[in-house]
Amino acid sequence: MKEVSQIAVSADEDGIRLDRWFKRHFPMLTHGRLEKLLRTGQVRVDGARAKANARLDQGQIVRVPPLGEDAEKPAPRAERAISDKDAAFVRSLVIHKDKSIIVLNKPSGLAVQGGTKTERHLDGMLDALTFDAAERPRLVHRLDRDTSGVLVLARAAKAAAALARAFKQKDARKIYWALVVGVPTPRQGTIDLALTKQGGPRAERVFAADKDDEDARNAVTHFSTVATASYKLAWLALMPLTGRTHQIRAHAAAIGTPIVGDGKYGGVNAHPGGEIARRLHLHARSIDIAHPDGGRFFIEAELPPHMKASWKLLGFDERDAENAFEGLDE
Known part of the structure; x- marks a missing residue:
């Protein structure tokens, strides 16, 4: 490309950020170089200067x-070798599919993304979920490795941008x-307890924050007791209003009721013994969210x-x- 190009934003790219649009079209262009081109006005959208985080609309000219x-x-292109066994496995997790989204019922024990000691993870299997789309689906939110349940994937950039906005604007009700x-x-109420990570940005545990902690992040969770087994165990329905790392696990422990199987936040008390499995008993049961194609979308996972x-x-x-949250203001 030796001359200036005028490239139209496609329908599939509607709602994507400008810097991410460049990442898709020119993946080897560094972010620093892009910022310089934006500052000097060499990159424009519909003839006007723009910032890296500007959202693009279908038909605009870059x-x-x-x-x-x-x-x-x-x-x-990264080579992703997916075994037939893993491909069949990840497809078996699909509980909903339409032209814009895929919903999985993620099993407990499967990491969403890879890490230093994590070679098998959901992100590494997403090529098996392309189906009739032009690209692999995209992750738009996360679940802890040992948390099971509803996980929504976007099948295109436009859908990913719409879902990201819904999560950012708290237009998603997760139970x-x-x-x-x-x-x-x-037995019913709201936990409003700010959380902070200790040990740097990659810390794997959060703690209740002190009032003067500059790194504290607001965290709010509604909870309701659905049923009890004597005074020893309880089934809670929980609705997080914010999306902090380990929020539900830390909040449950903070009110004196650690989640069964959660030794990280409940210690030995989190393992009641007997016939109850020593695995994390936390499940993303349902989500109600604005669908990228319009209207509301609701789904539950077994x-x-x-x-x-x-x-x-x-x-x-x-x-x-x-009706677990009946009478509780949102």
């Missing part, structure tokens, strides 16, 4: 100056089910096997959670 051969080279040790008092076994053992009826 002015792209000559970038040089290196910046215009396509990024080397979690948990089995906890003890019974909260009161409990994982270890939680189903506990519910059966304790005599809990899933229908009892239908």
Whole structure:
């Protein structure tokens, strides 16, 4: 590309950020170089200056100056070798699919993304979920490795941008089910407790924050006790109003009812013993969110096997959670 180009934003790119649009079209262009081109007005949108975080609309024209051969080279394609077994496995998790989104019921124990010691993860299997789309689906939110349940994927950039806005604007109602040790008092209420990470940005645990902690992040969770097994165990429905790392786990422990199987936040008290599995009993049961194509979208995910076994053992009826938050202001 030796001359200025005028590139139209496609329908598939409606709502995407300008810097991410460049990442898609010119993946070898560094962010620093892009920022310089924006500051000097060499990159424009519909003839006007723009910032890297500007959202693009379908049909807008992006002015792209000559970038040089290196910046215009396509990024080397990462080879993702997915075994037939893993491909069949990840497809078995699909509980909904339409032209814009895919919803999985993520099992407990499967990491969403890779890490230093995590080689098998959901992100590494997404190529098996392309189906009839032009690209692999995109992650728009996360679940902890040991948390099961509803996980929404976007099938295109436009859908990803719409879902990201819904999460950012708190236009998504997520309900979690948990089995906890003890019974909260009161049995229904709101946990408003700021959280902070200790040990740097990659810290894997959060703590209740001091008032003067500059790194503290506001965290709010509604909770409601659906059923109890004597005073030893309780089934809680939880609705996070914010999306902090380990928020539900830390909040449940903070009110004296750690989630069963959560040794990180409940210590030895999180393992009641007997026939209750020593696995995390936290499940993303449902989500109600604005669908990228319009209207509302609601879906539920079945409990994982270890939680189903506990519910059966304790005599809990899933229908009892239908009006768990009735009378609680959102």
